[in-house]
Amino acid sequence: MNNLERFKKAIDWEPVDRLMTYDYLDNTHILVEHGGYDASRKYTFEELVEVNARAWKSIGVDVTRSIHDPVNHWMGGKINNWIRFFGVNPDNWGVSQAGETAWISKRPFKTLAELEKHMPNKPRYEDVRDWYQPFIRYVQQVHDHYDVAFIGAVEGPITDAYTFMDMELFALAIYDAPELVSHIMDCTGLFSAHIARAFAEVSGIPLLFMGEDISGTTGPIFNPKFVRQEGLPRWKWITSPIKEKGMKFLFHTDGKYGKFLPLIFDELEADGLNPIERNNCNDIFEIRREYPHKLLFGNVCCIHTLPHGTLADVEDETLEIIEKIGPQGGIFIGSSSEVHDAVPVENAAKMYRTVHEYGNYPIDVDRIRARRDELSKSGELRLRAPLMI
Amino acid sequence: MESLIKEIHTAVMEGQSDVVQEKVRAAMAAGLPASTILNEGMIAAMGEVGCLFEEGEYFVPEMLISARAMQAGLALLKPALKEADVKSAGKVIVGTVKGDLHDIGKNLVAMMLEGAGFEIVDLGTDVTPEMFVAAVRENSPQILAMSALLTTTMSSMVATVEALKAAGLREQVKVMIGGAPVTEDYARQIGADGFSTDASRAVSLAKSLVSAA
Numbered sequence: 331m332n333n334l335e336r337f338k339k340a341i342d343w344e345p346v347d348r349l350m351t352y353d354y355l356d357n358t359h360i361l362v363e364h365g366g367y368d369a370s371r372k373y374t375f376e377e378l379v380e381v382n383a384r385a386w387k388s389i390g391v392d393v394t395r396s397i398h399d400p401v402n403h404w405m406g407g408k409i410n411n412w413i414r415f416f417g418v419n420p421d422n423w424g425v426s427q428a429g430e431t432a433w434i435s436k437r438p439f440k441t442l443a444e445l446e447k448h449m450p451n452k453p454r455y456e457d458v459r460d461w462y463q464p465f466i467r468y469v470q471q472v473h474d475h476y477d478v479a480f481i482g483a484v485e486g487p488i489t490d491a492y493t494f495m496d497m498e499l500f501a502l503a504i505y506d507a508p509e510l511v512s513h514i515m516d517c518t519g520l521f522s523a524h525i526a527r528a529f530a531e532v533s534g535i536p537l538l539f540m541g542e543d544i545s546g547t548t549g550p551i552f553n554p555k556f557v558r559q560e561g562l563p564r565w566k567w568i569t570s571p572i573k574e575k576g577m578k579f580l581f582h583t584d585g586k587y588g589k590f591l592p593l594i595f596d597e598l599e600a601d602g603l604n605p606i607e608r609n610n611c612n613d614i615f616e617i618r619r620e621y622p623h624k625l626l627f628g629n630v631c632c633i634h635t636l637p638h639g640t641l642a643d644v645e646d647e648t649l650e651i652i653e654k655i656g657p658q659g660g661i662f663i664g665s666s667s668e669v670h671d672a673v674p675v676e677n678a679a680k681m682y683r684t685v686h687e688y689g690n691y692p693i694d695v696d697r698i699r700a701r702r703d704e705l706s707k708s709g710e711l712r713l714r715a716p717l718m719i
Numbered sequence: 720m721e722s723l724i725k726e727i728h729t730a731v732m733e734g735q736s737d738v739v740q741e742k743v744r745a746a747m748a749a750g751l752p753a754s755t756i757l758n759e760g761m762i763a764a765m766g767e768v769g770c771l772f773e774e775g776e777y778f779v780p781e782m783l784i785s786a787r788a789m790q791a792g793l794a795l796l797k798p799a800l801k802e803a804d805v806k807s808a809g810k811v812i813v814g815t816v817k818g819d820l821h822d823i824g825k826n827l828v829a830m831m832l833e834g835a836g837f838e839i840v841d842l843g844t845d846v847t848p849e850m851f852v853a854a855v856r857e858n859s860p861q862i863l864a865m866s867a868l869l870t871t872t873m874s875s876m877v878a879t880v881e882a883l884k885a886a887g888l889r890e891q892v893k894v895m896i897g898g899a900p901v902t903e904d905y906a907r908q909i910g911a912d913g914f915s916t917d918a919s920r921a922v923s924l925a926k927s928l929v930s931a932a
Binding site for chain 1: 775780781784817818819823826844870871872899900916917
């Protein structure tokens, strides 16, 4: 059974031979060590896709949605899409990059009055389709070659709107100019809905991910009433073509999002969640208990355990997920959001290796518990060491 | 008189900048001291906004429009406050650390601190340890507040604390940190004086650090 076959069965809750790994790569060291990336030369898009797929295969990731480009931050690509599909003027927009982050440093507006003069146009389906379908076909084909399943991904309409406007202006506009927010969210929602439709028409992998960051580490960023009123209808534009084709839909928000789960699962009818941020935000075991039939993608902590833990910490946290959720299925194990540059390559590799070593069905829970017991007595646990009372 | 203060309080909480300005003008014309308008009207309202945020009743947009209303009122009050020699709650330097361009969390903290009567020196984003040190030397603040959204940029916080020590300034300023990956443990590890999970709690922390100084 290859990973594509395994993934299709696993997201349908059918029996498979083993658990799968999933992750988002934002780590140049992994590209170098596992993909053969050479920082001294320039890469074409096709070459980058190849390097990424090779790196994932080598380190042990079965499913992904990322193509990491160590030189050009993805924020630049976002502006290119607005230029291409929203008709914004390229001269008015610019991106600054510092370290591993990028930010829109130039916009043609700072106030709502100025924004009104620079409103985006609604994107046309044919334009989006003609750009997206060759892209996803090519990327999935290359990843198929390396036996890595590449899922589709879109940005959520709220996230894309506040990225376009800037968070502060967006937040103020919710009260001062809701009609502008509504139009911009129509544009961003339609763009993602067009991608969803184009994806559903051609994708060999039946799962679409939507990134909609509506929570922070202490809870919702926005009033849930606003999210329900303005987000939910546009989310349904995106899920509609996916559901029509019998595909699955994965909802992403960072942060602590427990308050949104009824909206995401009961009203939107999303099939699963990624990420499931730890860091005092969410409890994956509680979510599984409350929503036993939802797919979960995660959640070895990428804020503490992966960057700062020992190999034993990583192994123990991974084993706990396999032990407690693995037997029921519907879990795709990886980082709690992404494998970023502060994660040592050996820690990431340990996480994936542990899944492949202990995640074969039927899951041998006794063996896992014995290994966890061994780890806890080894003195090698640092972040996950048992509390001495 | 009391009703004017109450109206200012309500207008700040509801984020009505125009109403705040109208009522502040009326209160000043009625002879209310600027410090009373500030403390009992606006700062008290922002304190309640912070509580509602912590309780999950207010969210980032509500906090922002209240902070904007507060600033609108404060702009009218500032000359009178200066004339009456009303002291600020303390001076705080804020900035997002080197390599990190995220600013919404830092801006919210700055607004809420200003709403609580602190004087703010905002260094912006991608601030190097050397820039923080220079700003501390120049402004002599009570507090230096650093923000980081990324695990990869957190290390700049420890570099800044070390740079303050090397410059002989560490004992003169309290250091508080915040941001998604930052924890109390991390604050302790790097020798910061405090950590906050959000903008509202940052205000309580800043007050406690200033009173402990």
